Amino acid sequence: MRIHILIADDDPHIRELLRFNLHNEGYVVYEAEDGDQASLLLETELVHLSVVDVMMPGKNGWELCKEIRRHYDIPVILLTAKGAMEDKEKGFLSGTDDYLVKPFEPRELLYRIRALLRRYQLASMEVIKFGSTTIDRKSYEISIKDEIYTIPLKEFELLSQLASNPGRIFTRDQLLQLIWGADYEGDSRTIDVHIKRLRERFSSKTDDFVITTIRGLGYKLEVVDP
Template identity: 75%
Template sequence: MQTHILVADDDPHIRELLRFYLQQERYIVIEAEDGGQASKLLETEQVHLAVVDVMMPVKNGWELCEEIRQYYDIPVILLTARGEMEDKAKGFLSGTDDYVVKPFEPEELLFRIRALLRRYQMVSEKIITMGNTVIDRILHEVKVGDQVFPLPLKEFELLTQLASQPDRTYTREQLIELVWGLDFEGDSRTIDVHIKRLRERFRDRTDDFQIVTIRGLGYKLEVNDK
């Protein structure tokens, strides 16, 4: 399933910049030039995350954020040139998940988007099914048919992250960020070790999926259609 991101900003240059970087990450971008248009798009389009400018005509970002909080269960990032503490406080009171001040580094915004999507995915997608293989986030277990395979925490989180977006290539650095966090002091070889363990655990037990090495980049999970 592809991720749809709503970008609501009255500045066409900001929308163009965000469209470029988000599409590079294979996100589907839905654009609105004011808060009223964004509100209508939310009613008709599937949206997984919203990047919302504070100072917009028709309906400002704070108002739109309050509306999203009331009717939709998606993360919101407020994007604004206003960096004063009282404005940030107002943003968080309106229900935003994060707050980015212009000018910003696109890579930083992408990291914040990935982190929020991961958090919401962990909450919203409780069961991932791949043929006879079921990943249950609530029980923290993997079942192949009737057989349960308990996994160490990081192996479980790594497999879940890969399976949550099949066919998406993750770099080792992205997987470190998503599974271990920015405070992790090890190196990317940790990913290789955990991938090897996962492959060994399931190699002779299921052909529902496989973890593929993308040379020079990282890994992706492929689901085998039967």
Template identity: 70%
Template sequence: MHTHILIVDDDPHIRELLRFYLQKERFVVVEAADGNEASMLLENKQIHLAIVDVMMPHKNGWDLCTEIRKYYDIPVILLTAKGEMEDKAKGFLSGTDDYVVKPFEPEELLFRIRALLRRYQMVSNNIITMKNTVIDRNNYEVKVGTQSFILPLKEFQLLAQLASQPDRMYTREQLIQFIWGTDFEGDSRTVDVHIKRLRERFRDITDDFQIITVRGIGYKLEVKSQ
């Protein structure tokens, strides 16, 4: 099956450059000149990864990234001319998987694309495999080697959410919305408590993965290299 990559950029020269390198690598390229056009393409075509420019007319890259994260389970790379930290923070808050600053080396972008596609292929709908650790969403069970664990429901859901997209940064607010729902009346410290329990639970059992605190943003899960 061919991998379809969506390029969203209002600069035709950037689209042409990316199309040249991606087609050379046998990717199928789909193009949009702005966020609104990209939204329509996402509805009508199967897309496996999106490369999204931040500064675009009609709908900017941050808004498009938030929309993709809400409705589609595909990796997103934000492309921007801005390298300032606040822009990167805004990109990660909108749910991007990676961030590339213009001007960029096409080979580096290809490396990041392949890494993201590999990471997403590790995760099927219900079974998440991280080396010797398997998270089974069908029966709410975590296996490490031959050991099986049944976690409290919220801990399991939190671990599965983080592991479903390794290296993606989640804010505490996003995790509360995903796990506890929009009606939850507690505060973000609930997430911190559950993260602490998960770390303590698996600290001496496996080093297949690690839950990392991203200062000022939230958490992400990193998988040890295979």
């Protein structure tokens, strides 16, 4: 199956550059010149990944990214001329998977697209493996070096959510909504407590992964190469 990619950018030169490079890689490309047009394309076309410019007329990239997060399970890369930390923070709080500052090398974007598509393929798997660690979403068991561990359900769901998207930053609010649901009345400290417990359980048992705190944002799981 060919991968369909949506480019949302009001700059026709950027769209032309991306269209040329993505077509050469065998991707099907849809183009939108603003966020509103991108929303319509997402409703009518099959899209596997979106490349979204931040500063667009009408609905901007941050707003479009939030909309995609609410309604679609696809990766998003934000493109922007804004490289300041607070702009990146706003992008990740909007739910983006990756962030690329203009000007950029098209080859770098292609690398990031491939990495995100692999990550999202992993996210749909029932069994997640890295190194000697296996997370089985069917049995709710974690196997490390032939030892099997059963942990509380919310801890398991939190770990598997992070592990199915290695390298992706999740905000505390995103994790609360994904694991505890939108109607949960607790606060984000719940996430901190569960992350602390996961670290205490597994830091001495495996070097396959670490859960990293991203200051001011949230957490991500990083797979450690042997």
